Amino acid sequence: MAAISLSKxxxxxxxxxxxxxxxxxxxxxxxxxxxVGPSGCGKSTTLRMIAxxxxxxxxxxxxxxxxxxxxxxxxxxxAMVFQNYALYxxxxxxxxxxxxxxxxxxxxAEIKAAIDRAAGMLGLHELLARKPKQLSGGxxxxxxxxxxxxxxxxxxxxxxxxxNLDAKLRAQMRIEIKRLHAAIPTTSVFVTHDQVExxxxxxxxxxxxxxxxxxxxxxxxxxxxxxxxxxxxxxGAPAMNFVNVTVRSDGGATTVEADGLKLTVGGADARALxxxxxxxxxxxxxxxxxxxxxxxxxxxxxxxxEVVEQLGSEILLETRVGSHGITVARVPAETVIxxxxxxxxxxxxxxxxxxxxETELPITAA
Amino acid sequence: MPIVSRPDFLPGLxxxxxxxxxxxxxxxxxxxxxxxxxxxxxxxxxxxxxxxxVHRGTExxxxxxxxxxxxxxxxxxxxxxxxxxxxxxxxxxxxxxxSGYMLSRFTGPASRIWFGTIYVFRCIPYISWVLPLxxxxxxxxxxxxxxxLLLPHVAVHICFFSWLxxxxxxxxxPSMEYAxxxxxxxxxxxxxxxxxxSALPAISALAVLCWLFTWNEFLFALILTGNRVPMxxxxxxxxxxxxxxxxxxxxxxxxxxxxxxxLVALFGQKYVIRGLRI
Numbered sequence: 001m002a003a004i005s006l007s008k009x010x011x012x013x014x015x016x017x018x019x020x021x022x023x024x025x026x027x028x029x030x031x032x033x034x035x036v037g038p039s040g041c042g043k044s045t046t047l048r049m050i051a052x053x054x055x056x057x058x059x060x061x062x063x064x065x066x067x068x069x070x071x072x073x074x075x076x077x078x079a080m081v082f083q084n085y086a087l088y089x090x091x092x093x094x095x096x097x098x099x100x101x102x103x104x105x106x107x108x109a110e111i112k113a114a115i116d117r118a119a120g121m122l123g124l125h126e127l128l129a130r131k132p133k134q135l136s137g138g139x140x141x142x143x144x145x146x147x148x149x150x151x152x153x154x155x156x157x158x159x160x161x162x163x164n165l166d167a168k169l170r171a172q173m174r175i176e177i178k179r180l181h182a183a184i185p186t187t188s189v190f191v192t193h194d195q196v197e198x199x200x201x202x203x204x205x206x207x208x209x210x211x212x213x214x215x216x217x218x219x220x221x222x223x224x225x226x227x228x229x230x231x232x233x234x235x236g237a238p239a240m241n242f243v244n245v246t247v248r249s250d251g252g253a254t255t256v257e258a259d260g261l262k263l264t265v266g267g268a269d270a271r272a273l274x275x276x277x278x279x280x281x282x283x284x285x286x287x288x289x290x291x292x293x294x295x296x297x298x299x300x301x302x303x304x305x306e307v308v309e310q311l312g313s314e315i316l317l318e319t320r321v322g323s324h325g326i327t328v329a330r331v332p333a334e335t336v337i338x339x340x341x342x343x344x345x346x347x348x349x350x351x352x353x354x355x356x357x358e359t360e361l362p363i364t365a366a
Numbered sequence: 367m368p369i370v371s372r373p374d375f376l377p378g379l380x381x382x383x384x385x386x387x388x389x390x391x392x393x394x395x396x397x398x399x400x401x402x403x404x405x406x407x408x409x410x411x412x413x414x415x416x417x418x419x420v421h422r423g424t425e426x427x428x429x430x431x432x433x434x435x436x437x438x439x440x441x442x443x444x445x446x447x448x449x450x451x452x453x454x455x456x457x458x459x460x461x462x463x464x465s466g467y468m469l470s471r472f473t474g475p476a477s478r479i480w481f482g483t484i485y486v487f488r489c490i491p492y493i494s495w496v497l498p499l500x501x502x503x504x505x506x507x508x509x510x511x512x513x514x515l516l517l518p519h520v521a522v523h524i525c526f527f528s529w530l531x532x533x534x535x536x537x538x539x540p541s542m543e544y545a546x547x548x549x550x551x552x553x554x555x556x557x558x559x560x561x562x563x564s565a566l567p568a569i570s571a572l573a574v575l576c577w578l579f580t581w582n583e584f585l586f587a588l589i590l591t592g593n594r595v596p597m598x599x600x601x602x603x604x605x606x607x608x609x610x611x612x613x614x615x616x617x618x619x620x621x622x623x624x625x626x627x628x629l630v631a632l633f634g635q636k637y638v639i640r641g642l643r644i
Contacts, residue, residue, distance in 0.1 A: 074550045079549075082544070082545060087542070099546070
């Protein structure tokens with residue numbers, strides 16, 4: 001039973017670099033939270049502070065009911081998986097798994113039972129006598145996971161554990177971690193720079209930038225209702241298209257206009273944009289919410305195809321509309337299309353996003 | 367890939383002549399290094415009358431070795447050198463390994479000051495340490511004692527080899543130690559139980575280098591010791607007397623001094639190569 005609570009957490013490196021700024025985060029017991037953001041956003045530093053490998057400049061960290069600010073890592077009852085596995089190279093896989101338990105003076109019989117159980121879950125039985133050097137990357141990472149499981153800690157911490165694996169293995173290990181969390185529900189914090197990993201693994205996703213938390217929410221929330229333009233652009237692949245538009249609201253109709261593009265917006269969007277009449281705004285459209293064809297009246301525009309990326313299951317189009325580059329996804333793979341073609345692109349009504357150009361916050365109806 | 371088969375090694379020649387040339391060059395280089403040693407061994411096996419005509423004459427004898435081995439001063443010099451080399455290696459490693467680790471892992475002011483200190487001392491030419499050390503050992507009453515020779519050696523090792531050790535530790539991923547700290551070790555525990563075992567090839571290499579360095583050292587031994595603690599390198603040089611040069615005895619002592627160094631180098635070289643590659 002261990003919830004994690006971060007309050008007003010800060011990390012300064014000297015006087016020049018403020019790596020983590022006022023981070024507040026509540027992680028429920030048994031919850032799997034993914035910390036995601038571009039490199040240098042403070043996510044790894046935050047994780048290392050939870051682990052106790054990094055001092056806290058100010059703020060509080062609680063694990064369960066204890067404030068752990070000044071506790072050394074060994075007393076926090078946590079386990080951590082590192083990017084480069086961090087297996088003890090001079091020990092066999094068995095000794096690697098046993099290391100933590102031996103430090104706790106657990107009896108060898110109990111250690112053997114715990115290792116048997118973990119090895120069964122992760123398929124490590126044949127590897128127990130080997131040295132880490134004799135294992136492949138995926139096997140090493142499974143041993144690192146095993147080392148966490150046998151200790152049966154209150155919290156699992158993952159520091160970009162899949163970054164060193166190739167794409168196929170990464171997808172496999174993702175599923176394995178998910179299965180593991182279902183089998184042994186333990187509070188987990190998973191740091192990654194890959195938004196796909198964060199979305200697929202996290203019960204909730206925390207997006208960070210420049211040391212600040214941008215948004216905390218379920219994968220569906222951060223995808224559907226991004227808290228600002230950064231989150232909108234960071235979550236989702238291919239990334240959201242952004243177009244600088246001018247809002248025109250006259251009579252009953254609200255339109256947004258840009259070079260080569262004029263779209264009619266309705267419903268909640270029109271009400272929200274009413275205050276921006278004559279002013280600039282940023283329109284965001286996810287590539288998967290655009291489609292070829294006329295679509296609803298006033299919802300389409302002409303585009304000039306520049307690059308065609310055939311993925312087999314679908315086509316990705318890089319198009320140009322006036323001075324803007326716009327990506328269109330989910331074009332059926334059989335579509336006959338070539339670069340240089342002119343196409344009609346339509347947006348799905350109600351799935352456009354609008355942001356204030358100054359604050360970059362979403363424009364919503366009051 | 368063997369050098370001989372590389373196409374850019376004398377590309378115009380046929381393969382057999384490339385191989386021959388390569389073998390000749392190899393032989394030439396080995397010969398240049400081995401010749402003085404071979405000459406030394408030859409000299410040590412000649413009677414006193416034959417040392418100036420090592421290249422001719424067929425008379426060989428082990429008399430020089432017998433004479434040297436029955437000389438108490440030379441035997442005790444051997445023991446002294448072995449003892450000092452071994453002790454210096456042990457003490458230097460104790461400090462060098464932890465100091466190299468600190469330089470590699472910690473960035474605080476203590477680490478920076480230590481870094482600066484050994485940097486400065488490293489810049490001072492080795493030879494200019496000797497005279498001040500002579501006065502210091504004299505005034506502390508350490509002249510011509512084990513301690514008086516051991517301490518300067520350890521100090522020099524620390525300055526020279528902390529850097530090497532820092533380089534070794536830089537090459538070892540620190541997350542292994544973090545994992546150990548999370549797994550229940552203290553910082554020291556992680557250092558001793560995880561960092562040191564992973565650096566063992568490097569530490570063995572360093573031990574070999576330290577030992578050879580002290581065994582072969584001449585200057586400190588000459589200046590900082592007298593009759594009570596003779597060292598083998600100094601004793602060897604003392605066959606130059608007003609009665610003349612006793613080449614055969616000097617050569618016999620030198621050959622015997624070569625043996626331990628040769629053995630250490632022979633058994634240590636695989637560690638040195640592995641260690642230096644980390």
